[in-house]
Amino acid sequence: AGGIGLLAALGIPRIRVRRRPRAAVLSTGDEVVDVEEAVQRDSGRGQIVDCNRPLLIALLGEAGAEVLDLGIVGDDPDVLRAR
Numbered sequence: 001a002g003g004i005g006l007l008a009a010l011g012i013p014r015i016r017v018r019r020r021p022r023a024a025v026l027s028t029g030d031e032v033v034d035v036e037e038a039v040q041r042d043s044g045r046g047q048i049v050d051c052n053r054p055l056l057i058a059l060l061g062e063a064g065a066e067v068l069d070l071g072i073v074g075d076d077p078d079v080l081r082a083r
Helices: 002-009 035-040 052-062 077-082
Strands: 022-028 066-073
Touching: 022 052, 052 066
Parallel strands: 022 066
Antiparallel strands: none
């Protein structure tokens, strides 16, 4: 709202605007486990905590994007295509 007031004070009646960017984020891999399941992970089986997806979602949101979280998808190509 403050930006609109500043534009008016500067005598700028119109500006070009664009739609907010949209992004979908997902993590892939049978070895990836959600952060909420991290306490139950079995590191002996090579499981890793999904830290990139939450980070990317936060960064995209801070940048003004509309973000769709598609979660974690295993190594099944058919499931991945369906997302």
